Amino acid sequence: MRTFALPLPLFWxxxxxxxxxxxxxxxxxxxxxxxxxxxxxxxxTAAASTIYVTNTTFxxxxxxxxxxxxxxxxxxxxxWGLSDDYxxxxxxxxxxxxxxxxxxxxxxxxxxxxNGYYSTSNEFYTITIMSTTVDPFEFTSGSxxxxxxxxxxxxxxxxxxxLTINVNSDIIAMGNNPNYxxxxxxxxxxxxxVIIDNCIVQSTMTxxxxxxxxxxxxxxxxxxxxxxxxxxxxxxxxxxxxxxNHVGGFIGRTQNTVxxxxxSCIFSGDVEGNNRVGGFIGNFTTDSNSLFNRIQVQxxxxxxxxxxxxxGTIDPDTGTTPNIKITNSVSHAxxxxxxxxxxxxxxxxxxxxxxxxxEDSYATGNISAEGGxxxxxxxxxxxxxxxRSYATGNVFVSGxxxxxxxxxxxxxxxxxxxxxxxxxxxxxTGAYSGGFIGRIVEGTIQNCYSxxxxxxxxxxxxxxxxxxxSSTVIENCYSxxDVSGPLIAEGSPISGGFIGDIGSTRRAxxxxxxxxxxxxxxxxxxxxxQQNAGKFIGSVSFSDVLTERENPIDSTxxxxxxxxxxxxxxxxxxxxxxPIDYSITTPFIFTGTVSVSASGISKENVWFTYDPLxxxxxxxxxxxxxxxxxxxxxxxxxxxxxxWQIAANAPIPDGTGLFTLYTPSSGGSSTGGATISNNGSxxxxxxxxxxxxxxxxxxxxxxxxxVSESTEGGEKSTNYITWLIIGGVLIIVAxxxxxxxxxxxNNKM
Numbered sequence: 222m223r224t225f226a227l228p229l230p231l232f233w234x235x236x237x238x239x240x241x242x243x244x245x246x247x248x249x250x251x252x253x254x255x256x257x258x259x260x261x262x263x264x265x266t267a268a269a270s271t272i273y274v275t276n277t278t279f280x281x282x283x284x285x286x287x288x289x290x291x292x293x294x295x296x297x298x299x300x301w302g303l304s305d306d307y308x309x310x311x312x313x314x315x316x317x318x319x320x321x322x323x324x325x326x327x328x329x330x331x332x333x334x335x336n337g338y339y340s341t342s343n344e345f346y347t348i349t350i351m352s353t354t355v356d357p358f359e360f361t362s363g364s365x366x367x368x369x370x371x372x373x374x375x376x377x378x379x380x381x382x383x384l385t386i387n388v389n390s391d392i393i394a395m396g397n398n399p400n401y402x403x404x405x406x407x408x409x410x411x412x413x414x415v416i417i418d419n420c421i422v423q424s425t426m427t428x429x430x431x432x433x434x435x436x437x438x439x440x441x442x443x444x445x446x447x448x449x450x451x452x453x454x455x456x457x458x459x460x461x462x463x464x465x466n467h468v469g470g471f472i473g474r475t476q477n478t479v480x481x482x483x484x485s486c487i488f489s490g491d492v493e494g495n496n497r498v499g500g501f502i503g504n505f506t507t508d509s510n511s512l513f514n515r516i517q518v519q520x521x522x523x524x525x526x527x528x529x530x531x532x533g534t535i536d537p538d539t540g541t542t543p544n545i546k547i548t549n550s551v552s553h554a555x556x557x558x559x560x561x562x563x564x565x566x567x568x569x570x571x572x573x574x575x576x577x578x579x580e581d582s583y584a585t586g587n588i589s590a591e592g593g594x595x596x597x598x599x600x601x602x603x604x605x606x607x608x609r610s611y612a613t614g615n616v617f618v619s620g621x622x623x624x625x626x627x628x629x630x631x632x633x634x635x636x637x638x639x640x641x642x643x644x645x646x647x648x649x650t651g652a653y654s655g656g657f658i659g660r661i662v663e664g665t666i667q668n669c670y671s672x673x674x675x676x677x678x679x680x681x682x683x684x685x686x687x688x689x690x691s692s693t694v695i696e697n698c699y700s701x702x703d704v705s706g707p708l709i710a711e712g713s714p715i716s717g718g719f720i721g722d723i724g725s726t727r728r729a730x731x732x733x734x735x736x737x738x739x740x741x742x743x744x745x746x747x748x749x750x751q752q753n754a755g756k757f758i759g760s761v762s763f764s765d766v767l768t769e770r771e772n773p774i775d776s777t778x779x780x781x782x783x784x785x786x787x788x789x790x791x792x793x794x795x796x797x798x799x800p801i802d803y804s805i806t807t808p809f810i811f812t813g814t815v816s817v818s819a820s821g822i823s824k825e826n827v828w829f830t831y832d833p834l835x836x837x838x839x840x841x842x843x844x845x846x847x848x849x850x851x852x853x854x855x856x857x858x859x860x861x862x863x864x865w866q867i868a869a870n871a872p873i874p875d876g877t878g879l880f881t882l883y884t885p886s887s888g889g890s891s892t893g894g895a896t897i898s899n900n901g902s903x904x905x906x907x908x909x910x911x912x913x914x915x916x917x918x919x920x921x922x923x924x925x926x927x928v929s930e931s932t933e934g935g936e937k938s939t940n941y942i943t944w945l946i947i948g949g950v951l952i953i954v955a956x957x958x959x960x961x962x963x964x965x966x967n968n969k970m
Contacts, residue, residue: 270299273310273339279348282307283322283331293341306334309346317355321374321407324363330377330410338383348372349387350404357391357431362407366398369407369444370434376406377413381420388424388460392432401444402434402464403473404457411447411478418451423458429490431461439464440473440503441488447476452483460490468494469503469533470518477538480509487517498524499533499572500554508538511545519553525560526593529572529600530584537576545577551584555614558590561622565593566600568631569612575603579610587614587647592622594631596659597645604635611644615673618651625659625685626651628673636692638664648702650676655685655721656702665694676705678714681721681759682745692735699742706750706795716750716795717759718743718787723780724761739783747792754795757787 273291274282281288283303289296291310299305303323323331337346352358362368369375372386386404394402401408404422409415422442424430438445441457445467457471467474470488474497475481488500497504500518505511518530527534530552537543550570558567566572569584584598594601597612611629618626625632628645645657653660656671661684671683679686682700687693706716715722723736743757753760761780 270302270305272299272301272305272307274307274313275311276313279313279315282335283333302333303329303331304333306336308336308339309348310339310342312346313348315348315350315358316353318359318361319350319372321360321362321368321370322372323369323374323376325365325367325369325375325408326363329363330375331373332377332379332413334380334382335373335384336380336382337385345383345385347385347387350390350392352390357393359393359395360399360402360407362394362396364397367401367408368396368398369401369403370394370396370399371403371405371407371444373406375408375410376415377410378415379406379413380416380418381405382416382418384420386420386422388422388430388432389426391430394434399435400437400439401473402432402438403440403442403444404432404460405442407444408438409443409446409448409450411476413448414451415446415448416451417442417455418453420455421458422460423456424460426459429459429461431463433463434465434473436465437467438473438503439468439494441470441490443472445474445476446472446481447478449480450482452481452486454485456487456489458487458489461493462490463493465494466496467504467533468492468498468524470500470520472502474504475502475506477506477508479505479507479511481505481507481511481513483513483516485515488520489518490520491523492520493523495524496526497533497572498522498527499529499531500552501531503533505532505535506538507543507545508541510543513547514549516547516550517553518551522554522556524558525565526558527566527572527600528556528558529568529570530554530556530586531570532572534566534573535571535575535577536573542576546580547571547577547582548580550582553585555586556588556590558588558593558595560593561591561620565590565595565622566631567593567595568600569597569614570599570610572600573603574599574601574605576605578606578608580608582610584612585614588616588618590618592618592620592624594624594626594659595651596625596627596629596631597647597649598629598643600631602630602633602635602638602640602664604637606638607640607643609642611646613646615647616649616651618654621652623652626654626677627659627685628656628671629669630658632660632662633658633664633666634662636663639667640664640669641667643669645671646673648674648676649680652678653685653721654680655683656681656700657683657698659685661687661693663692665696666698667694667696669698671700671702673702674705675702677721678707679721679759680704680706680715681717682719682743682748683741684720686721687723687736693737695738695741697740699744701744703745704748706752706754713753714751715753715759716748717754718745718748718756718791719785720758722753722760723758737781737783738785739781741785743787743791745791748794749792750795752795754793756791756793757785758782759795 270290273293275291278288278291281301283305284301285303287298287300290299293310323329337348338344339346350358360370362370362374373379384405388404392404394400405417405420420442432439432441434444439462441460441462442455452471460470462468462470464473470490470492471486483501486501492498492500492503494503500520500522501513501516513531516531522528522530524533531547531550535545537545547570552570554569556567556569558565567588567590568574569586569588570579570582571577579599588595588597595616595618596602597614597616598610599605599607607630616626616628626649628647628649629643630640633640649656649659651659654675654677656673656675657669658666675682675685677685682702682704683698684695700719704716704718706714719741720738748754748756748759750759
């Protein structure tokens, strides 16, 4: 007897090779279809429920018991699991202590979601942490030494959206090993995905409430993070984060498996720890591409070793080359380090920057440290790139354990390091100090300038020291800051208008460097030293120095100085005025006396500043005039320099002409061109002139985090429906296969 069955497609019907193929594949297809169906049905039944949370039921989240889901449209009893989607429908108040949701064991981790926005009432609900009978508020967790501490302890796949956590008490972690502390979540696990959007941790207390942990991983929002983390439109406000090592305003530390995309986040408050401390992240380690965009920090950073206004250290995992980038970000934080060692790394934006790119970012905070590599923007730039960025804070380093102190970067190292179209304006104090960079081991600097006053034992207006065995290129850069060596000669003090020292501080000649300086200028008013001093370079300790007089250029020379200048009227003091001046008098010397007899103009001690980033170069002389610089393209030697004098903010007037300044080829001042109009009496020149700043794009101030427009249930509810649809389709396929198989066998009888 034949039973009813669905008809087979034509290519399934019996006969020939098709029949044989069907016999071989039929059972396999049927088995796979049933297996996939069972799997997807299991995934569907395990998908999240949407549960509405009240103040009295918040503690039930994830405990595994059955409760009402509090659904206003019709409540039902469900199990409150760790994988469910929770929505606040009223404000939550937590008093005195809280046991974190989710523990370290794999089956006990939270992988659901929490949303503070309830669409039915169109309200955002908050969570308030407060102390009534104990102080401080206590976070507790499970018994495992790797548990995290926070509202959520250990988290796998999860989403947190539209949350505001009000902190009205100090918070302390209490447990077996109270590391990994974050107010929102203590620990995010590897190989998982976590989304945090439009979440705020804030306080109105004065002083700020303290959040403290044990020895490792403390953050204002997250203690430690691994896996894939997307962090957007969020803020930590008026919080004091404390801990041992790896402490950050937002995140204490990351593990090397993290993939982090952070956008439009703000931290304001204080961060305090020992090693690897940052306003946003203390320690960032990764083996994957990561992006920090529009991050803003303000407050104070206190610690010992490796501190940064934004990030303490960026250290890609060994053997990996991820693309890590910081863009449009800013730190206004003041930084204080008390570590007495030359290995300390402190930067206004990043303490230790390795294999990372910084673009269109800046730091404005002041830095005070005891020693190490200290920079207004970056402490140590290691095989990294800095583009269109700047620092304006003052950098002060006391003590004797100093490796390099710079207005922008403390130390530059690595053959691929590049700094371009960037500047610094703050004063710099410390041994091996430079207005822009303290010490260069290797790297390239292009189109940059510094304007700050420099004080140190080995100091330069732009660079403090270029090391032996260095491969260094400096192109189209200038400094305008004054340079002051020590008042009493101790050790081997060296002062230079542009660079303090190239080579060995003991003046032993080296022969294995490749240093090139081209189209660069020093325009400080004075260079003061007790021993070696020079208006451009304080000391050059190499046997082969090439200047423009020697032609053609010999690329085998140790030091090449081409088309670079210093201001001849700068005051120079030193026991040994560098005989190496022969290497820099060949390029132009700009005299402080401008005399044009045809119009009777005679101005003494005219101050000039040079901006290679905005051509033509702008030179300021006195209040009602500016000077523009150009050179004779037809000159065969010395490239005579011309100055145009025009009224400030006005077109070039009639009768304006050209004249030359002193050059080695002319032997002195000379007049030329048409008459230069006298613009009336001229006040005395000012001490300093602010240079024209480069037209870099500055970070846009972050706005208040926007409201996440995601659905209440999040993606998990959508995925549940998707699983059901796929499961249903596969059930139909499986049924068709079963009936088809029966139909095939019956037709053969």
